Amino acid sequence: MTAATEDFVIGEVSENLDARPGSALMRPVEVFAAMLMAAVVILLLGGVISRYVINTPLVWVEEAASICFIWLAMLGSAIALDRNEHLRLTLFLRLLPQRLQGAVEATALMAMAAFLIAMLPATYEYAYEEWFITSAALHIPNTFRVAGIPVGFTMMLCLLLLHAFRGHSVSNVVLGAVVVGAMALVFWFFSDMFLEAGNASLAFFLIVIVALGLAAGVPIAFCFGLGTLCYLAFASFVPVYVMVGRMDEGMSSVILLSVPVFVLLGCILDKTGMGKAIVDFLGSLIGHVKAGMSYVLLSSLFIVSGISGSKVSDMATVAPALFPEMKRRGNKPPEMIAQLATGAAMADTVPPSIVLIVLGAVAGISIADLFASGFTVAIVLLLVLMALARFRARHESMAGVRRAPLKTIAQMLVIAAPALVLPFIIRGSVSSGIATATEVSTIAVVYGLAIGAILYGGISLRDIYKMLVETAAMSGAILLILGTALSMAWAITQAGVGQTIADFSAGLPGGVFSFIAMSIVIFLILGCVLEGLPALVLMSPLMFPIAASFGLHPVHYAMIVVVAMNIGLMAPPIGIGFYLACRIGNVAPDEALRAIWPYILALIVGLVLIAIFPWISIGVL
Known part of the structure; x- marks a missing residue:
């Protein structure tokens, strides 16, 4: 990263x-x-x-x-x-x-x-x-x-x-x-x-x-x-x-062993061009319809996230492949940045999300359940974002845009197929209990290296060395935050703050609904200020026991707070994800500031649906 x-x-x-x-x-x-x-x-x-x-x-x-x-x-x-x-x-x-x-x-x-x-x-x-x-x-x-x-x-x-x-x-x-x-x-x-x-x-x-x-x-x-x-x-x-x-x-934690391995997988995705192959295939398949390139952008983030587990890798893979064509069709750069940022927020629940792996380790929740739930939650958010993108593209110029020939689509599919299979292997293996997240991450790395070497031009030993060092640096930064945040959470818990919050929450009018609303506000703010992992690691030991006392299913509550945190992560003026998307897309933050708010509101609508209807999160468990 x-x-x-x-x-x-x-x-x-x-x-x-x-x-x-x-x-x-x-x-x-x-x-x-x-x-x-x-x-x-x-x-x-x-x-x-x-x-x-x-x-x-x-x-x-x-x-x-x-x-x-x-x-x-x-x-x-x-x-x-x-x-x-x-x-x-x-x-x-x-x-x-x-x-x-x-x-x-x-x-x-x-x-x-x-x-x-x-x-x-x-x-x-x-x-x-x-x-x-x-x-x-x-x-x-x-x-x-x-x-x-x-x-x-x-x-x-x-x-x-x-x-x-x-x-x-x-x-x-x-x-x-x-x-x-x-x-x-x-x-x-x-x-x-x-x-x-x-x-x-x-x-x-x-x-x-x-x-x-x-x-x-x-x-x-x-x-x-x-x-x-x-x-x-x-x-x-x-x-x-x-x-x-x-x-x-x-x-x-042994569970966290999968974090650096999935980080390495994201590096392999970038270096081999597997992510670009997926983007090219989706572009040939649905790029000819109105708002088609927006659909491709959001769908690519959804699928690519299932391989890399990293928002940075997702955006860096998708943006360069799609932005030139989107500009040619008249899409405004601020609008593209808004879709890139909020699409990455949506995709952060798609397995193998590093956020879900860490949350499972910290809160003691089955990672297989989180993966299964995260996939369906991301679909809801994807549909909400696509609906908004279609509405805002109602005046998009389609002059000169033609449907790709079936032969071209078939060729793109053949090239992208090995990469398209990988996210489903990861999700299916973990969700079905065939293998743990750590085991699947290792298999995915070997698969990525092999497929990259055979079909996508290969990776030199020098590039492999650079990826290993990059993975070590990124993993070290993540894990140091995790260690200090957990020590801070322990101090807060020992001081009895958790019980104080529980007592305060129990006294709120509206019961469980007020607690959910309070949680959303807390994680929205913390997502802006602290970035995703620190916010979750810091607050999970305090909030999940309280959620359990209200009878909330831990996976349902996990999806609520993760989505809220991701929305905060992309919300200007502080959210890190917003500035990261601007840097990757080479657009000034001031220009993208106004365009992103409708998409933030769309994500909030999706979050409300997830909070109101628990079956979205736990219906697949």
Whole structure:
């Protein structure tokens, strides 16, 4: 996910990676991370073969993959930091005068460094204590697995200092360190008052500190980490050591092993041209009707999402293939961006959605059920968006547009068929219980590589290496957010906030309907501010037990909050997805701002239908 947005990035990704401050130091790390990613795929594939082919499960495969996974997450986080690919909000930072931006950015770097410095002793202690815990299958100390956490934190600290002193003046760096140190001293001085304040101090650290961090351009993962760390250190008697354990738990779930593998699958989709083959086939099939190219755009996002699991990969695959023809037919670029953004939001429930995989892991919901439900929910949203696109295209010029000959359609189908089959293999295998999401992700990667090599021109070893490194960086950024968000959610839960929300919800007039409405508003807002995964990971442990108390089916409630979150993700002026679509489509956000709102409203109509009629979500279970 190297594509950056104007208002939700950690700076511009350099075209010349060798120009990065840590490039020479990180090259061996990138090689090792690529080897770890390859090892994860090979181990998981070996487990699938041993289970289904020779009927002799290898019990140690899962443990070995878990060891590689935590190291991959931490080294990937360091690579993402060096490449400026951690997610952060820069909207408010850019509103500052130019002379202040450097000072604020340096302060943000010092805040991140302070978090790592404060956490390092606890991470090394945690790794030491895990020496006395032996793994069940490999019979080795668990330290070999969790040692990746202190190593990754140390590496990120070195990179941060390198970036700070090479990218900013010494005076700005010193000023940033002084500001961060002064804030820590003030918090320490008033620690007794924070202890007495109870949940009020929790709100201060987990809302105010996180908000200040976001406004200053601190990446989301570090914002969550700083808020939780400050609360534990200055407003509770809980040792920081516990936070490391929660982060380890958040990043180590076996279910999450499929996340980097599906990310890799998205890279393969981009590199081989499998996604473009699907787009070309749909264009030949329905591109001749009025609003046909809009139908192709939305349908392509629906199908391609079932392969890549990534919104970035979906939009980057579909837009370049369709936008030139759409412009030729008179479609306005802002309208195209609106369809691209909201179509990607619709497609985020199509298996193998990474969001659904993570939600299933965090909320304890069957991923097979989420996949089955997500497919039908996406169809409802697709139909709503298509209806609006048809209405808005009623004056579209069709002069010179001809139906593609049947021979051309047949040729396109033959080319696209191997790619078209893949999303149905993924969904069918998981939903029917034939294989887990992790197993299917591995099979899909091997299938994609094989089909890409045979039918779509192949992939060079150099490209494979780049994809492995890119996957490590993207996965590391995702998993670090997941770890810090879960530690923050744990702190909130321990403080009894969940029960407070439950009591408040129970007192609302309207009962379950008021709770659903409140949930939609919460996730719409959080989707705008925090992006998808952090919002879900943070709030799921709090909201799902309350939903259960109201008698809501967990899959139905999951679809409501995921769709609400995705709508917020695409809603300007803050939603990251909106700016990402603008960047991919090369359209100024100001131009697309007005065009997207009718499509946002259409998604909201679809969301209301999903909320009112539970059978849309659970009728297929």
